[in-house]
Amino acid sequence: MNIKTIFNKISIISLIGATFLSSCLKDDAYVDFSKVGTLVELPLAAFNPNAAGDKFVVLSYAADLTNVDHPVVVNVASPEPLGSSLAVTLKVDDAALTAYNAAHATTYTLLPTTAYAIPSLTVTVPAGQRTSTMTVKFNPSAITDFTLQYVLPISIADASGQKISNYKTVYYVVGVKNQYDGVYTTNGVALRAGDPVLSGAFPERKYSLITSGPNSVQMSENPVWASGGPVGGIGPWIFTVDPATNLVTITDNANPVVVNNPANPNNYDPATKTFNISGYWGAGPTNRAWKATFVYSGPR
Numbered sequence: 001m002n003i004k005t006i007f008n009k010i011s012i013i014s015l016i017g018a019t020f021l022s023s024c025l026k027d028d029a030y031v032d033f034s035k036v037g038t039l040v041e042l043p044l045a046a047f048n049p050n051a052a053g054d055k056f057v058v059l060s061y062a063a064d065l066t067n068v069d070h071p072v073v074v075n076v077a078s079p080e081p082l083g084s085s086l087a088v089t090l091k092v093d094d095a096a097l098t099a100y101n102a103a104h105a106t107t108y109t110l111l112p113t114t115a116y117a118i119p120s121l122t123v124t125v126p127a128g129q130r131t132s133t134m135t136v137k138f139n140p141s142a143i144t145d146f147t148l149q150y151v152l153p154i155s156i157a158d159a160s161g162q163k164i165s166n167y168k169t170v171y172y173v174v175g176v177k178n179q180y181d182g183v184y185t186t187n188g189v190a191l192r193a194g195d196p197v198l199s200g201a202f203p204e205r206k207y208s209l210i211t212s213g214p215n216s217v218q219m220s221e222n223p224v225w226a227s228g229g230p231v232g233g234i235g236p237w238i239f240t241v242d243p244a245t246n247l248v249t250i251t252d253n254a255n256p257v258v259v260n261n262p263a264n265p266n267n268y269d270p271a272t273k274t275f276n277i278s279g280y281w282g283a284g285p286t287n288r289a290w291k292a293t294f295v296y297s298g299p300r
Contacts (some may be wrong), residue, residue, distance in 0.1 A: 003068045005064070006279065008267050010166070012122065012296070016164070026097070031206070031266070032170065034088075035074050037078070037079075037163065038077070038078040039076075039077045039078070039162075039163055039164070039165040040074065040075070040076055040086070040088055040134040040156060040159035040162050040163065040164050040165060040168075041074075041075050041077060041156070041165035041167040041168060042055075042072065042073070042074060042075070042154070042155075042156060042168060042169065042170050043073060043075040043131075043165075044057065044072075044073065044170050045167035045168065045169060046167040050083075052102065052103075052104065054100065054169070054171060054172045055167075055169070055170050055171065056151075056170075056172075056173055057170060057171070057172050057173065058173045058175070059138070059151045059173065059174050059175070059177045060176065060177050061138065061140035061171055061174075061175075061176055061177065062140065062176070062177055062178075062179075063139075063140055063141065063143070063176040063177060063178045063179075063211070063214065064141055065138075065139075065140045065141060066139050066140070066141045067137055067139060068119075068137070068138045068139075068140065069135050069136070069137055069138075070134060070136045070137075070172070070177070070258075071121040071132050071133045071134070071136075072090065072133065072134040072135070072136060072139060072154055072170070073131055073132075074090070074123050074131060074132050074133070074156070074185055075130055075131050075136065076124065076125050076130045076131070076162070077130070077165065079167050080125060081127075081129060082125070082128075082185070083127055083128070083132055084127050084146060084280055085124050085126050086124065086125045086159070086160055086162060087122055087123075087124050087160045088122065088124075088125060088156060088158070088159050088160065088279065089121055089122045089156075089157045090121050090122075090134055090154055090155065090156055091121060091122070091154070091155055091156075091157040092110075092152065092153065092154065092159060093157075093169060094110050094153065096153045096155055096169050096171075097110055097151055097153045097171065097178065100153075100171070102135075106263050107149070108148050108151040108171075108173075109148045109151065110150070110151065110152075110153075111150040111151060111152040111172075111174050112143075112150075113173065114173075115139050115140070115142040115143050115145060115150070116133065116137060116138050116139060116141040116152060117136075117137045117139070117189060117280055118136055118137070119135060119137070119296050120134070120171075121134065128146070129231075132156075136152065136154075136172075140174075140176045143158060143161060143174070143175075143176050146176070146211055146213050146214075147211055147212070148164075149173060149175075150173070150174045150175070151171050151172065151173050151174070152171075152172040152174055153169060153170075153171050153172075154169065154170050154222075155168050156168040156169075156171040167174060167190060173192065176211060177211050177299075178211045178213075178214060178215065178216075178217070178239060179277060180209060180210045180211075180215070180216075180217045180239070180268065180275075181209060181210060181295070181299075181300065182208070182209060182218055182231050182273075182295055182296050182298060182300055183206055183208050183209075183296075183297050183298050183300045184206065184207050184208075184209055184275070184294035184295060184297060185204065185205075185294075185295045185297045186200075186205050186206065186260065186292050186293065186294050186295075187201070187204050187292065187293055188201070188202060188228050188277075188290065188291050188292030188293060189201050189202065189226070189290075189291050189292075190202050190223065190224065190225045190231070190289070190290050191286075191287075191288065191289040191290070192225065192288060193283075193288070194284060194286045195209065196226055197224075197225075197226070197227060198225035198229075199226055200226035202224045202225060202227075202228060203224075203228045204225050205224065206222055206224035206230075206297070207219050207221060207294065208220035209239070209294065209300045210300070211240055211274075214238065215240060215241045215243055216238055216239060216240040216241070217238070217239055218236050218237070218238045218239075219236035219237050219238075220236065221236060222234060222236055222239065222275060223290040223292070227239040230292065233252055233255060233281075234254055234255040234258055234281060235251050235252050235254025235260075236252075236254075237250050237251070237253060237258065237273050237279065238250070238251045238252065238253070239268075239277065240276060241262075241268045245268050246267050246268045246270065246276065247266065247268075248266040248267055248268055248276075248277065249266070250266060250277065250279040251298050252281075255281060257281045257282070258279050258280070258281040259279060259280065259281070260279055261278040261279055261280045261285050261289060263278070263285060264276075264278035265278065266278055266279075272295070272296075273295070273296030274294065274295050275292075275293070275294035276292060276294050277290075277291065277293070277294065278291055278292075278293075279291070
């Protein structure tokens, strides 16, 4: 699914949400919502929020992109469309992100200003209509620290005298994917010296390889034994590709003794999108070892 398709789906969902919420104002089968009056909202904030009632939207882009437009829809929920145009001002709400981190013990980082631009924070909802759209221009290539979770919090700041809904903030989690990121079909063998049950070919499985740097990806799970169970004492391996040679270096943040096995190739084939991986740890390559082929099967 390409980025444009994802954006279109988000926009459609936002507009459906806007229509649903505005129609609810006229549905007095249970409560006379028409007495609520006019509310200005970000309709996406009301669509499937998390347990805390907050809306996080995850966006992932190719790391080399420099200009990607993303829509932020503003909705006027009222018994009838307004008879005059309405100016609505939004803001990048770093205070909301700080408060969320404090309340939920999270460590989200405000997206740096080099990674986005907003041509105008004010949108105008025309008379007789319910929605208008602000555009955020993302620059994924400016994101260089892949260890941080960047968030762009957007809130309604002013609605020209109309009441602002509780659904006024959306948190956009903005991440990047390098060319190696994706879901891979994996086959291979494990070695645990003296243990015929855990040694041998492991069952074919899927791993996600997740961007961890400009030219590195981390396995979504630990390597497995022949039994299919996870290998203990190590963590998910990181594969760093040398773009000049396509040679791969294995590292393991949980166990730094994991290294490349020189007896086998460690490389990436860009033509087939295949990783050939062979590493060992412990007393040596005849003690604990894992060898696998990762074949790209699609985006994650």
